[in-house]
Amino acid sequence: MALDSRPEEWDPLTVWRAVVVDLQTLRWSLSETPDADWIAAFRAAPTIRSGSSEYMTSGSEPALSGRDIEWSVGPDDHLDANLRVHEKVDVANAAYLDVLKRRSGERERLAEEQRAGDAAIAAAQRRLDHANGIDV
Numbered sequence: 001m002a003l004d005s006r007p008e009e010w011d012p013l014t015v016w017r018a019v020v021v022d023l024q025t026l027r028w029s030l031s032e033t034p035d036a037d038w039i040a041a042f043r044a045a046p047t048i049r050s051g052s053s054e055y056m057t058s059g060s061e062p063a064l065s066g067r068d069i070e071w072s073v074g075p076d077d078h079l080d081a082n083l084r085v086h087e088k089v090d091v092a093n094a095a096y097l098d099v100l101k102r103r104s105g106e107r108e109r110l111a112e113e114q115r116a117g118d119a120a121i122a123a124a125q126r127r128l129d130h131a132n133g134i135d136v
Contacts, residue, residue, distance in 0.1 A: 007100040012093035041095035045088040051077040
């Protein structure tokens with residue numbers, strides 16, 4: 001994801017594929033590699049689990065590595081883990097869109113400050129030129 005992505009041009013990440021690596025490990029592939037802000041939002045997204053007592057008390061969370069998400073859960077909890085990963089992706093997408101909007105607003109503010117500064121310099125130059133009898 002580009003740090004200068006415009007909110008209106010950004011496509012939310014999607015889960016392309018879920019794979020049972022072994023009976024204790026699931027892996028999901030994302031549509032692209034997320035950036036640090038998206039990853040932080042994903043990790044911060046709550047997971048309200050429903051399943052086995054081991055799953056409920058394990059404290060394990062899905063781990064991100066590049067475009068992949070892995071989570072170690074028992075086979076009875078695969079479907080709930082899948083649901084939770086999709087929920088976390090949705091939450092991270094919404095939070096990341098907010099980040100992009102803030103970044104875009106900051107870029108616009110800085111550009112406006114630059115334009116105002118450039119206009120002030122140009123006006124000062126015109127006044128100086130006029131004072132020196134130079135009309136441009």
